[in-house]
Every structure is written in C-alpha cells, then in structure tokens.
Amino acid sequence: MSRVRTAILISGRGSNMNALLAAAENEGYPAEIALVLSNRLDAAGLAHAAERDIQTEIVDHRRFSDRESFEQELTDVLRKHEIELVCLAGFMRLLTDTFVNQWRDNLINIHPSLLPAFKGVDTHARALAAGIRIHGATVHFVRPSMDEGPIIIQAAVPVLNGDTDQSLAKRVLALEHTIYPAALEWVASRRVRIVGERVVLNEVPASEDTLIYPPVG
Numbered sequence: 001m002s003r004v005r006t007a008i009l010i011s012g013r014g015s016n017m018n019a020l021l022a023a024a025e026n027e028g029y030p031a032e033i034a035l036v037l038s039n040r041l042d043a044a045g046l047a048h049a050a051e052r053d054i055q056t057e058i059v060d061h062r063r064f065s066d067r068e069s070f071e072q073e074l075t076d077v078l079r080k081h082e083i084e085l086v087c088l089a090g091f092m093r094l095l096t097d098t099f100v101n102q103w104r105d106n107l108i109n110i111h112p113s114l115l116p117a118f119k120g121v122d123t124h125a126r127a128l129a130a131g132i133r134i135h136g137a138t139v140h141f142v143r144p145s146m147d148e149g150p151i152i153i154q155a156a157v158p159v160l161n162g163d164t165d166q167s168l169a170k171r172v173l174a175l176e177h178t179i180y181p182a183a184l185e186w187v188a189s190r191r192v193r194i195v196g197e198r199v200v201l202n203e204v205p206a207s208e209d210t211l212i213y214p215p216v217g
Contacts, residue, residue, distance in 0.1 A: 003032035004188040007083040009074075009091040010038050014045020015173065016089040016110055016180050021052055023181035031188035035081045037074070039093055055081065061093060071099040087184060088142065097144040105194060107142040108187060110180050112172050114138060114154055119147035124165040124172065133159050135168060137176045139183035141194065150199045152183040152192060 006024075008017045017036060024033045036049035039061045046056045057077050064070035070093075078086065088109040100107060113123040115138040118130075127135045136156035143149035155175035159168065186192045191202050 003030055004084050005034040005082055006031045006085045006087060006184070006188065007035040007037055007078055007081065008033060008049075008087045008089050010036060010043055010045040010089050011040050011092040012043055012045065012090050014043065014048055014089060016176055017045050018048060019177035019181055020087060020089065020184060021049065021054065023185070025052075029185060029188075031085065031184050035078070035083060037077060039070075039091070045090075057081075067094075067096050068098070071096060075099070075102065085184075085188060087180070089180070094146065095142070100142055100144045103142075105141055108139060108152065108183060109142050109147075109149070110137060110139050110176055110183075111147050112137050112169070112176065114156060115140060115147055115151060122165075124168045127159065128163060128165060128168065135159050135172060137172050137179060139179055141199070150194050150197050152186065152199050153179045155179045 008014070008020055010017050014036070021033055023029055024031055033054055035055050035057060036045065037057045037059060038046055039059055041058055041060060046058070049056050059070065059073045059077060061070050064073070084106065086103055086107045088107070111119070111123075113119070113127065114134070114136045118126050124135070134156050136154055138154045139152045141149040141152065155178065157171045157175060186201065192199050193202060194200070
C-alpha cells in the first residue's frame, strides 16, 4: 500500500511538525511527509525539516494583496508536490472557506484545548482564568469556522494547583506530540470516517477506541 503524500504547514519552530516527522520515519507508518511549507521566511521549522531531507517551500503571505491570491499560491505548491493530505502545525494564518472546502476531509489541525472549549488563542491562560479542572488538546478535521470540525482525538491533563499558563502549556504540548502522530496515522490509513460531522473509528483496537487519551485518573 502506497503511503499518503502529506504536507505540514508551519509558521514557526514546528514543534508538532517534528513529532510528525519522527513518526513518519517508522517503517509501516502510512503517511509520507513529502513537504513542509511555511508562510514565513524565518520559520525555524524549515531548517529542522531540511536536516531530515524533507522538501521545503515558502509562500510568504506578505507578497500577496489578499488571502485568495495567497491561498492560490499555496494550492499551486501543494499540487506541484502531489500532496494528498495537509496537516496544520502552528500555521498562523486564517484560511478562507474556499481553501478549506477544497481540502475538505483532507485537512487536519491540532489545537491546544479540549474543543469546543477555548477556540482561538491564549487557550491556557483562558483555561486557568475559567477555573476548569481538566485541560488538553484536540486534533480535528478543519471546517471553515475557526477551530471547528469533526474531532479525531483528544488528550487531557488535570489542571494543578499553582499552574501557570507556561506550566500548563508544557504538559499539554507533550500530549500534542503523542496525539497528532496518532491522528495522522488513523487518517492516512483510512481508519476514520466522518458520519454526520462526527468521526467514527474503524478497526481500532479497543484500547485505542476513545476520544480521550490518555484516560484521566
């Protein structure tokens, strides 16, 4: 079975990108990371990708007068590399409905909260301010509205007394590095399907058949 040609879109250091690249180096992993693309010339993740001999491209959003022309260039680059699946990993640009719908069900994202709670930015500080006791991360299929779409997998950690947004972010990030490679593996191997905008897991071992990973307790 051929591996699914996958692109990772980044804007910065590419922490989750590195987790995906490491997973894709394993024999039998169903996704091939064929491209790392950034909208910023100074994205540190580009150098990390190049060190692993991954093709990189830059589409600088500042060169374009509108989002539509920027996204057309994104699409042209993705098509040039024959990309089938796109992973957003700290890609700090809002995407238009046209782009999202063009990649519908082949575009996934990771967000540092248990969606639908705390969409947008500053999720850890907002979680602490709200006084919640459980926080985490979500990998989901992308839909036109911000941080919406069918949820593939979620991971949770308890919020501890004395937590700061930095300490909470560090623990959540460790979970992100676990669940994003798992989600990409499921999607690339066609082990998930979408029914009524909900994700159904097919042929997943009972130990994995949960949308909260790992269990809290």
